[in-house]
Amino acid sequence: MKVLVTGGAGYIGSVMIQLLLEKGYKVKCLDRFFFGKETLKNVISNPNLEIIKDDVRWFNPEILKDVHAVFDLAALSNDPSGELDPAKTYDINYLGRLRVAKLSKEYGVERYVLASSCSVYGFREKILLDERSPLNPLTTYAKCNMLAERDILPLADEKFTVTVLRQATVYGLSPRMRFDLAINGMVLGAFKHGKIPVMRDGTQWRPFVHVKDTSRAFITVMESPKEKVNGQIFNVGSDEQNLQIFQLAKMIKDTLEIPVEIEWYGSPDKRSYRVSFNKIKSMLDFKPKYTPKDGIMEVYEALKNGKVEDTIKTRTVEWYKHLLETHKLLKEVLMRDVIL
Numbered sequence: 001m002k003v004l005v006t007g008g009a010g011y012i013g014s015v016m017i018q019l020l021l022e023k024g025y026k027v028k029c030l031d032r033f034f035f036g037k038e039t040l041k042n043v044i045s046n047p048n049l050e051i052i053k054d055d056v057r058w059f060n061p062e063i064l065k066d067v068h069a070v071f072d073l074a075a076l077s078n079d080p081s082g083e084l085d086p087a088k089t090y091d092i093n094y095l096g097r098l099r100v101a102k103l104s105k106e107y108g109v110e111r112y113v114l115a116s117s118c119s120v121y122g123f124r125e126k127i128l129l130d131e132r133s134p135l136n137p138l139t140t141y142a143k144c145n146m147l148a149e150r151d152i153l154p155l156a157d158e159k160f161t162v163t164v165l166r167q168a169t170v171y172g173l174s175p176r177m178r179f180d181l182a183i184n185g186m187v188l189g190a191f192k193h194g195k196i197p198v199m200r201d202g203t204q205w206r207p208f209v210h211v212k213d214t215s216r217a218f219i220t221v222m223e224s225p226k227e228k229v230n231g232q233i234f235n236v237g238s239d240e241q242n243l244q245i246f247q248l249a250k251m252i253k254d255t256l257e258i259p260v261e262i263e264w265y266g267s268p269d270k271r272s273y274r275v276s277f278n279k280i281k282s283m284l285d286f287k288p289k290y291t292p293k294d295g296i297m298e299v300y301e302a303l304k305n306g307k308v309e310d311t312i313k314t315r316t317v318e319w320y321k322h323l324l325e326t327h328k329l330l331k332e333v334l335m336r337d338v339i340l
């Protein structure tokens, strides 16, 4: 069976593709490769992998003809990147994904899984949020997720199985490393400067999930009976991995056993949500295998052994800004499509 992963060269996608190939699936990776192709270097020579460099907004739908399932991950993938150009975020994260879903249905793809985010819950303290809770998206990124969910779920029918996965904040190692994610970034700060950056005021709640676990959740959904997952939304994570940011910083300090200080930054975070993961556990028997402590140690060891580097590409919004600025500069000097 062939699975098309949009955004397959990204932080989650590059781990997911590895898992899919290990399980014997054939994979098509559709990506703009904003972060380069080297994120797929571990799998690039695998004959079961086909790479398509294209954009979700205009790719040729013929590529969907022999595809059984689509995992739709391509997006500007966090709040600050989503604010760089909100109209483009709307085009990619909402309309782009709606296009992928509609074309998938038209071309006979049987299953479609949307990579959404628990950030659609926005700010809700005191209560444990589940899939039926009202949404409160606070940013362009979160609003686009909500719109994509709203318009893609009704495409579900007997022949087209649609599932939305609201992922918790992800952590852990990936070939396309992201240090702009809370756990990874805090470990980097501890390693590099002996300081754990903590966004004020530290009491905000966030759910977390390891990158291998969230990748496995997509595969679990695809392998589950249609009647269990069709038209369904699942939060992806586990109740025990709801943490307050300050609590997380303390966990990192205790786990690493090196002298570190807490470094406060930013104005108080308006996003805070505690999420229930009971549905995915009870309906699909899905339980994460990894804990934040596993992720902390794995990232720390990789930094220590030089297996992962802190480059601008690991900070999503900075990299997109850099691409936009470089484009502007090049446009000013290019003539006849050349520099010199």
Ligand SMILES: NC(=O)c1ccc[n+]([C@@H]2O[C@H](COP(=O)([O-])OP(=O)(O)OC[C@H]3O[C@@H](n4cnc5c(N)ncnc54)[C@H](O)[C@@H]3O)[C@@H](O)[C@H]2O)c1
Binding pocket: 006, 007, 008, 009, 010, 011, 012, 013, 030, 031, 032, 033, 034, 035, 054, 055, 056, 057, 072, 073, 074, 075, 076, 077, 078, 092, 096, 115, 116, 117, 118, 166, 167, 168, 169, 170, 171, 176, 178, 181, 316
């Ligand atoms: N990482 C998290 O903590 C997290 C949490 C919740 C939800 N999500 C969602 O999961 C998905 C994957 O996230 P990630 O962390 O792997 O992000 P990422 O930025 O590492 O990967 C996104 C990939 O999409 C590609 N892409 C972007 N725009 C494209 C376009 N127009 N056409 C084709 N490809 C395009 C990029 O080149 C990149 O490889 C995203 O939809 C994100 O919003 C991520």
